[in-house]
Amino acid sequence: MKFAVIVFPGSNCDVDMYHAIKDELGEEVEYVWHDADTLDSYDGILLPGGFSYGDYLRTGAIARFSRVMQEVIKAADAGKPILGVCNGFQILLEAGLLPGAMRRNESLSFICKPVELKVENNTTMFTNSYEEGQTITIPVAHGEGNYYCDQETLANLKAKKQIVFTYKQNPNGSLENIAGIINENGNVLGMMPHPERAVDALLGSADGLKLFQSIVKTWRESHVVKA
Amino acid sequence: MYKVKVYVILRESVLDPQGQAVTHSLNSLNYREVTDVRIGKYMELTIEKSEREINEVVDEICHKLLANPVIEDYRYEIEECVVQ
Numbered sequence: 174m175k176f177a178v179i180v181f182p183g184s185n186c187d188v189d190m191y192h193a194i195k196d197e198l199g200e201e202v203e204y205v206w207h208d209a210d211t212l213d214s215y216d217g218i219l220l221p222g223g224f225s226y227g228d229y230l231r232t233g234a235i236a237r238f239s240r241v242m243q244e245v246i247k248a249a250d251a252g253k254p255i256l257g258v259c260n261g262f263q264i265l266l267e268a269g270l271l272p273g274a275m276r277r278n279e280s281l282s283f284i285c286k287p288v289e290l291k292v293e294n295n296t297t298m299f300t301n302s303y304e305e306g307q308t309i310t311i312p313v314a315h316g317e318g319n320y321y322c323d324q325e326t327l328a329n330l331k332a333k334k335q336i337v338f339t340y341k342q343n344p345n346g347s348l349e350n351i352a353g354i355i356n357e358n359g360n361v362l363g364m365m366p367h368p369e370r371a372v373d374a375l376l377g378s379a380d381g382l383k384l385f386q387s388i389v390k391t392w393r394e395s396h397v398v399k400a
Numbered sequence: 401m402y403k404v405k406v407y408v409i410l411r412e413s414v415l416d417p418q419g420q421a422v423t424h425s426l427n428s429l430n431y432r433e434v435t436d437v438r439i440g441k442y443m444e445l446t447i448e449k450s451e452r453e454i455n456e457v458v459d460e461i462c463h464k465l466l467a468n469p470v471i472e473d474y475r476y477e478i479e480e481c482v483v484q
Contacts, residue, residue: 231468238465267468274470276410277417321414321471346417 174392175201177215179245179261181236182207186222186258186369193369194219198385207239216396217254217388218245220261222314222367232275232317233263242268254298254388255361259315262353262363271356271363272330273322278315279346285314287377289341290352290366294334297355298391299362302383309380311366313344313352318365320347320354333357338364402447403479404458408467409440440472454478 178190187204194202205212207225212218225236236242242264249255249270257265265271278284287310292303303309322330327349330336338353345365353364368381410416419437426434443466447457458476467474 230465234465234468266470272470274468276414276471279415279417281417281421319417323413323470346415 174216174389175203175214176217176219177203177205177212178219178221179209179241180204180206180221181223181225181239181264183225183227184221184223184260186260186367189367190219190221190258190369193372193381193385197372197382198389200385200389205241207236207241209241209244212241212244212248215248215253216392217256218248220245220255220257220264221369222259222261225260225264228260228317231267232260233265233267236260236264237267246270249356249358249361252358252360254392256299256384256388257361257363258367258369259313259318259365262365263317265361265363270361271354272326273320273354275317276319276321276346277317278319278344283314283316284318284344285312286344287312287371288344288352288366290338291341292337293339294337294355296334297337297359297362297387299355299384299387300337302387302390308341309371309383310378311368311371311381312377313366314370315345315365318345318347320351320365322348330354337362338366401449401481402445402454403481404445404447404454404476405479406443406445406458406462406466406474406476407440408443408462408472408474409438410471411473414471 180187292307295303295305339350340352343350355362368384371378371381418439422437462474
């Protein structure tokens with residue numbers, strides 16, 4: 174399976190993401206610059222964290238109009254797995270690939286610490302290696318992770334089991350403790366915590382690795398190995 | 401040529417953590433009559449005349465980029481100015 178890590182000016186978790194895929198997961202991965210005009214050769218798309226375009230205007234608001242995003246939307250429509258972490262999640266929200274928006278953290282502080290998450294839905298292509306209801310520890314690092322959507326959208330998210338991860342203890346004021354949501358088709362996941370920073374027990378936690386393993390497992394099941 | 405002033409502010413229904421912090425700060429400075437502060441953005445755009453209706457252009461710009469309709473409202477004022 175071949176992954177693309179999209180790099181915007183101001184991305185800063187791209188190297189961690191690349192490392193997680195290449196060294197810990199053992200799959201192919203390449204960096205793709207924000208002005209790329211095709212993603213056809215990739216099986217999975219990863220939008221890393223950081224401060225794309227300096228977070229000017231709103232987080233993710235400018236990155237959302239970069240050339241590669243048209244290709245990300247195309248890949249999403251084609252059913253490829255798309256994972257947006259932190260700023261990547263914010264970009265997916267701005268692009269309308271996921272519903273809702275981010276507000277400043279309730280405390281107004283930048284929060285950087287490991288947090289406990291609950292796996293609310295383990296039937297997605299991103300979470301099928303976890304147990305349902307499992308508690309995992311993954312770090313967050315953000316100033317704007319206070320998820321918001323209107324009541325109608327929230328009811329929809331609940332009805333369709335699109336809330337994938339919740340915080341056990343809400344760090345940022347996020348609505349209903351939401352830490353990560355998936356689109357209706359089940360192939361676009363956005364989450365504030367950084368699974369790519371939790372892929373080695375030596376560095377605190379390896380709980381994020383199963384997320385990437387789930388993606389690969391699902392992909393292999395639907396792609397017959399060519400002889 | 402137009403000068404356009406755009407104001408973007410969080411919707412009434414959306415909690416504004418920055419505004420709340422400033423409200424508390426003002427209250428602790430003894431301005432107890434201040435009951436609410438909401439913080440927004442103010443932008444000035446210079447736009448050349450084109451064949452398109454200026455209101456239509458500004459609405460489109462606000463909706464697409466300057467404001468996030470999920471959490472923010474916007475309003476604007478258009479001033480026509482003479483190019484020297």
